[in-house]
Amino acid sequence: MRFLMTGATGFLGHHLWATLRDAGHEGVALARDPERAAKIVPGGRIFEWNGVVGLPPESAFTGVDVVFNLIGESVARRWNAERKRRFRDSRVLPTRALVERMSGLATRPGTMISIAGTGFYGDRGEEVLTETSTPGKGFLASLSQEWEIAAGEAEPLGVRTVVVRSGVILGRDGGVLPRILTPFRFGLGGRLGSGRQYFPWIHLADAVGILLHVADRTEIRGPLNGVAPEPVTNAELTAALGRSLNRPTALRVPEFALKAALGEMAEELLLASQRVSPIRALQTGYGFKFPLLGPAIADLCAPAS
Ligand SMILES: NC(=O)c1ccc[n+]([C@@H]2O[C@H](COP(=O)([O-])OP(=O)(O)OC[C@H]3O[C@@H](n4cnc5c(N)ncnc54)[C@H](OP(=O)(O)O)[C@@H]3O)[C@@H](O)[C@H]2O)c1
Structure with missing residues (x-):
């Protein structure tokens, strides 16, 4: 298989890239800085594209079977109006541009898998959230809807489209876990707010595993929750x-204190409750490597072998 990836240099992207390359697949990456990207995702073809201006180069799509769309500036920092614009633009604009480029191709990729987030659901207390639940309210929920609608535009072109609504990805070398662990190592860890809010999480091995599962299972289309x-x-x-x-x-x-220090980001990312269920992943036969939090944390906190 030949795959094309945006966001390949990121935390999730470079792990997915390595797994696909190890399995013998050919990779094409779209990145802002090809020289830097070549060091992070070796062994493939790299095309320069910043995601937000113009369309990706047509030649990058030659022979591509699956597009993995993982681009997006991290939202795990204090928000302001300018950053919120960048969070949105670095997701919605590249997704629209990918679809527009694919619409003009004589031969289109068979599949596009576009990452999204459980932020789609907003703050929902104890409610069990499945792929058929309604969207929530707030900045992330409306960004997520715009992002998912942009990806869905590939489906009428005959490109099977899957949107993976990922929970917080827990890994050793990126994402939020290393930052969360620092205060805990000093004995300064503790609950955030009431501590009753549900935290949608997934081990990195399963975040990668679910992307491979949806690439493989051609009957899957539309949204799928990527959570444990x-x-x-x-x-x-x-x-x-x-x-x-x-x-x-x-x-x-x-x-x-969280709201005073981190503002809106604290409300939507740290204090919001999302009890998300991976019902479609389970129904379509995905076997989780880390279904339970305890073993996942033990694995991620164990000394590196
Ligand atoms: N990590 C999580 O817990 C989590 C949870 C849910 C959803 N997601 C989503 O999954 C995707 C990947 O997450 P990640 O943790 O791997 O993110 P990451 O490490 O921050 O990587 C993001 C990638 O997007 C590109 N990028 C970042 N800002 C950009 C901008 N302003 N303009 C153009 N390109 C930009 C970068 O590519 P280049 O610099 O090479 O161009 C980078 O490789 C994101 O869309 C994120 O929202 C992640």
Whole structure:
């Protein structure tokens, strides 16, 4: 198989790239800085494209079977109007441009797998959220809807399109886990707010595994939740991290302090509750490597072998 990837240099992208390359597939990456990208994703063809201006080069699509669309500036930092514009533009504009480029191709890729987030669902308390649940409210929910609609435009072109609504990806070398772990290692870890909010999580091995699963299973189209089957609250996550590192977790960061320090980002990313179920992944036969949080955290906190 030949695959094309945006966001290949990122945390999720470079792990997916390595897995696909190890399995013998040919890779094409679209990246802002091809020289830097060649070091992070070796062994493939790299085309320069910044995602937000113009269309990706047509020649990059030659012989491509599957497009993995993983581009997007990280939202895990304090938000302001300019950053919110960049969060949106670095997702919605590249997705639209990919679809526009594919619309003009004589031979189109068979499949596009576009990443998205559980931010689609907004703040939903105890409600169990499946792929058929309605979207929520807030900045991330409306960005996610725009992003998913942009990806869905590939389907009428005859490109099978899957949108993977990923939970927070837990890995050793990127994403939020290394940042969360620092205070815990110093015994300063604790619940955020009430700790009752549900935290949608997935081990990196399963985040990669689900993308491969949907690439392989041609009957899957539309949204699919990329989260582990065991729903946990922030308090349960806190306890699991404390146990794994053998550190106390008695502290509690009050809601008002988080909102004062991090503003809207704290409300939508840290305090929002999303009890998301991976019902479609399970129904289509995906076998999770890390369905439970305890073993996932133990694996990620164990000394590197
Ligand atoms: N990590 C998670 O927990 C998580 C959870 C849910 C959804 N997701 C989504 O999955 C995707 C990948 O996440 P990740 O953690 O791998 O992110 P990441 O490490 O920050 O990588 C993002 C990639 O997007 C490109 N990019 C970043 N900002 C850009 C901008 N302003 N303009 C153009 N390109 C830009 C970069 O590519 P170049 O610099 O090479 O061009 C980079 O490779 C994102 O869309 C993210 O929202 C991630």
